[in-house]
Amino acid sequence: MIEAVGLTKRYGAKTAVHNLTFQVRPGTVTGFLGPNGSGKSTTMRMILGLDVPTSGRVTIGGRPYRELPNAARQVGALIDAKAVHGGRSAYNHLLSLAQLAGIPRTRVDEVLGVVGLQDVAKRRSKGFSLGMGQRLGIAAALLGDPQVLLFDEPVNGLDPEGILWVRNLMKRLAAEGRTVFVSSHLMSEMALTADHLIVIGRGQLLADMSVQEFIAANSAGFARVRTPDGEPEGREKLTSALVEAGGQVLPEPDGALRVTGLALPRISDLAHTADIRLWELSPHQASLEEAYMRMTQAAVDYRSTQDPRAGFQQPPPGYAMPGAPAPQGWGGPGGYPVLPGEQPNPYAQQPVPPQQQPHQAPVAPPAPAAPPAPAAAPQDAAAPAPADLTKRDSEDAR
Structure with a gap:
């Protein structure tokens, strides 16, 4: 451990x-x-x-x-696959590591077979591709079992x-x-x-x-709903029915609706009652990538800016140009809407402007309240971080 x-x-x-x-x-x-x-x-x-x-x-x-x-x-480790003398063959590189650790010579042939390099064992590593170098590094990590x-x-x-x-x-x-x-x-x-x-x-x-x-903890399950593309009035009618029933609705870039707060059978019943055809009604759970992006969106050091030449050439039909307005509700950090039921990390979460909140039934405005207290720091990082925490060396600080 x-x-x-x-x-x-x-x-x-x-x-x-x-x-x-x-x-x-x-x-x-x-x-x-x-x-x-x-x-x-x-x-x-x-x-x-x-x-x-x-x-x-x-x-x-x-x-x-x-x-x-x-x-x-x-302990076996692959930290830098390029940490190999280019003049040595794969076999000799592993043999030198084995002799330093008192590992039998026979183990070298075994790990070369495990990683699939037995046919190129006598070739100098400077001629290896990136993938072959990775396999050699894994073989070195496995050498001592x-x-x-x-x-x-x-x-x-x-x-x-x-x-x-x-x-x-x-x-x-x-x-x-x-x-x-x-x-x-x-x-x-x-x-x-x-x-x-x-x-x-x-x-x-x-x-x-x-x-x-x-x-x-960093996403919320939702239902994806799609109505016929040629019937925009049905889409609006369904949105109103879902909101009145207590659901929250967000339009997706491809024209579908992302619905939370209602079970799939309830959504189906509402569409049937309103006489609206559905082309799609499916449950969805966020991917690991989306959950990761939500959590770390405030911890990214390097962000791209919009290409100043974007728009000089006419895009093909159906292509959304970079910087084009996102559908309502999709303007939050990283382009991800904040969904009801989500448990965002206080370190990463950013406030979402009112115009980017999902559609929901109108409610009476709340009474003025005192400003909210600052979000609590993550449990494991309770100790205050030094002021220079965001500074980085280009390589060493990795």
Whole structure:
């Protein structure tokens, strides 16, 4: 098991990681998520003893990495797939690592077969593609048959077959009772691979929960409803009926309606009573990607601006130009509407202007109230962050 307690790392005046506390348990694949510059790589380097924490501690099996006897046979890691001498063959690279750790030579052939590089074992690694380099890095991590494995972007550069292979490999390793900690920006892959998530932003802990709990806590289920495209009056009539029944309705960019607060049978009954045809009525749950974007939207350091040349060329029919007005209700941060039933993270949530709220039945204006108290900080980041937390080095603070 990997355990971090109050883990903090500063580079001079810049803070890369602040007060991280979490556990990575054996028997599950734990995903490590966060925007670029959030401190994921720095955290992994501290786990492996490559960086010394400014304060706090991180242990593997109750001991710091540097105190583990023959650590290479207990912990395997893929941090930088390019950390290979280009003049060495894949076989010699693994053989040198095996000899340093007292691992039998036969194990080199075994891991080359596991990662599928047995046919190119004698080739110099400088001629390897990005995907082949990733496979060689994974082979090095597996060399000592360790109980703890750390992977930083393990599917980078792999083709679809390779991605499926890595996914199944990590699941199999976890099923054997090993501790598997994997960092990735591919949300779709994390949704298929990870059982548990640790999410950080600007060096602070945002979430430590299962994938299902994470999606439920940062999104709300909804019904997707579509009426015939050539009958706009039916769409408006259905919207009014749903609002009168207590539902909340948001128009989607493709013309469908996103409905919350009403069960699907109730929506069907209302459409039938109003004599409105439906082309679609289906339940939907937010994806891991959407839940992740909602949570981390305020922790992103690098945002794109609108292309100043956008609009110089006539777009094809049906194409929405960048910067074009979004449908009503979709103007919130990141383009995601805030839905009833959602449990937004107070660190990431931004206030939504009144004109961007979903349609709902009119109510009497509330009496004036005192200004709301500031949102509480996340539980795991109760300690105040240093003022320089948003400053970053281009590479080291990762």
